[in-house]
Amino acid sequence: MHTVSWEQYVCDLSAVMRALSLRDANGQELGSAGLDAWVERTVDLAHGGGCVFFAGNGASASMASHFSADIAKNVRIRSMVFTDAALITCVGNDLSYEDVFSEPLSWQMRQGDMVVLVSSSGNSPNVVKAAKRARELRGTVVTLSAMSPENTLRSLGDLNIYVPAQSYSHAETSHAAILHHWIDAVQRARSLG
Numbered sequence: 574m575h576t577v578s579w580e581q582y583v584c585d586l587s588a589v590m591r592a593l594s595l596r597d598a599n600g601q602e603l604g605s606a607g608l609d610a611w612v613e614r615t616v617d618l619a620h621g622g623g624c625v626f627f628a629g630n631g632a633s634a635s636m637a638s639h640f641s642a643d644i645a646k647n648v649r650i651r652s653m654v655f656t657d658a659a660l661i662t663c664v665g666n667d668l669s670y671e672d673v674f675s676e677p678l679s680w681q682m683r684q685g686d687m688v689v690l691v692s693s694s695g696n697s698p699n700v701v702k703a704a705k706r707a708r709e710l711r712g713t714v715v716t717l718s719a720m721s722p723e724n725t726l727r728s729l730g731d732l733n734i735y736v737p738a739q740s741y742s743h744a745e746t747s748h749a750a751i752l753h754h755w756i757d758a759v760q761r762a763r764s765l766g
């Protein structure tokens with residue numbers, strides 16, 4: 574069995590996280606300083622009573638639920654995910670799996686709300702469609718992706734966070750750390766931490 578020592582794993586993961594890229598909608602690189610812009614937008618949204626939606630598949634679906642709970646409980650920001658079994662099976666069955674995030678967004682998202690879309694590959698069709706729908710609805714789109722730098726999702730957000738992870742392990746762990754970092758910062762900015 575191929576093994577990597579814990580020290581090597583941490584070293585490789587750290588390299589991936591340090592190489593974080595954050596680009597705006599025009600493709601301009603903001604680097605990790607762009608995380609502050611994300612925090613500011615989220616604080617502004619909170620002042621206006623806006624909602625933060627989260628979506629992703631598999632491990633990213635569990636992150637969506639986790640961080641939706643955190644932002645509501647710890648930061649008192651309204652939040653929603655679309656992974657309720659009745660909802661996802663209904664939309665998946667009646668329309669298609671590609672619509673399971675975009676369709677509920679159409680019903681729930683208002684101008685000025687934010688959606689955080691998490692996809693390691695950056696190519697899951699339902700996540701890509703959600704990004705396009707949210708833009709039509711004039712919401713703020715934040716994407717977290719990995720794998721190929723040319724992945725589809727990376728060009729669809731107002732803020733596009735990318736880590737050059739080549740494994741789901743590194744991609745998912747990096748995304749979870751970024752989301753924790755963001756919510757901690759929003760919590761401090763709202764003097765709730």
Ligand SMILES: O=C(CO)[C@@H](O)[C@H](O)[C@H](O)[C@H](O)COP(=O)(O)O
Pocket residue numbers: 630631632633691692693694695696697700741742745
């Ligand atoms: O955790 C893993 C793989 O390690 C899986 O659950 C993974 O999240 C699923 O295969 C997802 O469907 C992958 O979708 P995506 O993150 O590439 O959009």
